[in-house]
Amino acid sequence: MDEPVRILRTALAELTPAPSHDATSPPELTKIYAPEGHEAALDPERVMVIGGRGTGKSFWSASLLNNETRAFVARSYPRLRLDQYNVALGFAGVDTGLDGAPNSEVLDELIDRDGFDPVKVWRAVILRGVSHFVPLNIPEKLGGQNGLVSWVNADAERAQAMLRQADDTILAQGRRLLIVFDALDRLGSNWQDIRERSKALLRTALAMQTYRAIRPKIFLRVDQAEDRGLAAFPDASKLLSKGARVDLTWECRDLYGLLYTLLANDPNAKPLFSRLVQGATGIDLADVAQEGLPTSLKDQEPKQEAVFVILAGHYMGASKTKGRTYSWLYKHLSDGFGRVSPRSFLEALRSAASYRGMPPDSRLVINHKGIQAGIQAASDLRLQQLKEEYGWIEAILEPLADLRVPCPEDDIRSRWQEAGTLTAMRETDQSYLEPIEFSEPGDDRLIALLRALIRIGVAERRSDGRINVPDIYRVAAKLLKKGGVKPNR
Structure with a gap:
């Protein structure tokens, strides 16, 4: 194996699919990529940002909270004037310092034990965040x-x-303040x-x-945003x-821009x-x-493809x-709405670079068989994320194993009826x-189930x-799918 190929393959194999797990852990500057389409998501005037797992909600939360990363992001989005903002944390679901944001245990005590109205609790949390920058x-x-509550x-x-x-x-000081949840x-x-707390x-x-x-500034999961009770x-x-x-989405060019940013900032791979x-x-x-990354490599897909x-x-x-490798990878990582998460994209490339069937004399860093193996790994990761988000999904998908798609709707409903899927769903963890x-009234439950799969992008109805x-x-x-990537066994 040529040394340049080995170095680049190693860089791909060491890609980290999830560079920041919570809002209190800022990413490294070399891991930050700012797609043009994400400007609205970071705009302080847009309160609600909606995204699925792995799309960057906590990543951007952490980037806003940290002074160094916020200054870096501000250069990418000058219109937002993020350099004028101080940022405090309102909630991140993790333990923070004594004067920091509450976790769920603290909320339980305040709301369930002490009986405080959740609105009063959030008012107090916001006042505490403000007090870090204005004496109160x-x-x-x-x-x-x-x-305080x-x-x-x-x-x-x-x-x-x-x-x-x-x-x-704060306004008189020429500053602004963002409270991130x-x-x-x-x-x-x-x-x-x-x-109720949301x-x-x-x-x-x-x-x-x-x-x-x-x-x-509130970052919210897709299923929560679509909950009518909310x-x-x-x-x-x-x-x-x-x-x-604002919906957090990643276009094809955004994901390749992220990949090229990571490779360009890798100390070993950068020169090559x-x-x-x-x-x-x-x-x-x-x-x-x-x-x-230079704008021409961020926005021009022909140039991105020439590199790939x-x-x-x-x-x-x-x-x-x-199929062309550049577009094939994105297409086969897409859900029913054509959406791809950076976590899935990076996992597919990481696994492609680790593929053991690569010919030793190949001049390519990855090949088409490695990319197919990458789809398998990314699918495993995405399904696991889906189970964490929708606790009932496993009971729905298990009876469909070995079914060939696309297929008539009745084939799916028959599988669910035979497996007693509705009963299995009722036996799953009710915290989901x-x-x-x-x-919604009037629908057959199995029809409603299929509509749910279509709504979250797990299934799609063909013309x-x-x-x-x-x-x-x-x-x-x-x-199964004729001519498609084979399932893992």
Whole structure:
């Protein structure tokens, strides 16, 4: 194996699919890639950011919270003026310092044990966040008879006046303040608590829309955003409607831009990768660490593909009839809505580079068989993430093993009927929210189940009415497809 090939293959094999797991752990500057389409997600004026697992909610939360990473991101999105912002943490689902954001145990004590209204709790949390940057005469502790929540509860008008005064002070200083809330699925131990506490937070955020300097920023999972119970308060649409919220998505060019940023910042691979890019496109990567990836390599897919062809070859086989490697990878990682998460993308490339069947004399860093193995690994990872998000998904997919797709809808319903799937679902962990479709009157439960799979992108209805399951889920769920990537066994 040539030394350049070995170095680049090692760099791919060491890719980290999840560079930041929670909002309190900022990513390294060399791991940050700022797609053009994510500017709206970081805009302080846009309160709600919605995304599935692995799309970057906690990554961006952590990037905003840390001064160094926020300054780096601010250079990529100058219109947002993020350099004018201080940022405090409102919730992240993890333990923080004594004067930091509460975790779910603290919320349990305040709401369940002490009986405080969740809205008053969030008001207190926001006041505490503000107090890190504006001197406020408030109690230090959240809980207790003399704590901050009790103080807010005793006189709502006083608490509101103090927050308004702080807003004026921050504005007069020429600054702004963002309060970040992430990982709301950890607000409680069951969905009823999570829903009610999330709803209270959204009501609080809505009430603060007239503030000029202080802004809440809420990162929310897709299934929570689509929970009708969450939106059961007046004017919820001002936060949750498609026009108000921002959906975190990654286009094909965004994912390749992320890949090339990681390779360009890898200390061992950078010299070789920079020469490769220069030869393929004429683009200079000398300043990538300070300035980020050049715009032409971020936005122009032909240039991105020219680089990937050198790494992986032109086609997924002997000829173009098998598909181009650049577009094939994205297509086969897509869910029913054409969405791909960076976690799945990086996992597929990491596994492709670790593929043991690579010919020892190959001049390619990865080949089409390695990419197919990467799809298998990414599918395993994505299905595991799906189980964490939807506790009932395993009971639905297991009876479909060895079913060939696309197939008639009746074939799927028959499998579920034979397996007693609805009964199996009722026996799963009830801390998970059941499919939203089950709350809609008039539908047969099996029809509602299929609609749920289509809604979350696990299935799609073809123009001829047949049901398909995209490879990113099909492979790990052991469904079959003619000419498709083989399921893991």
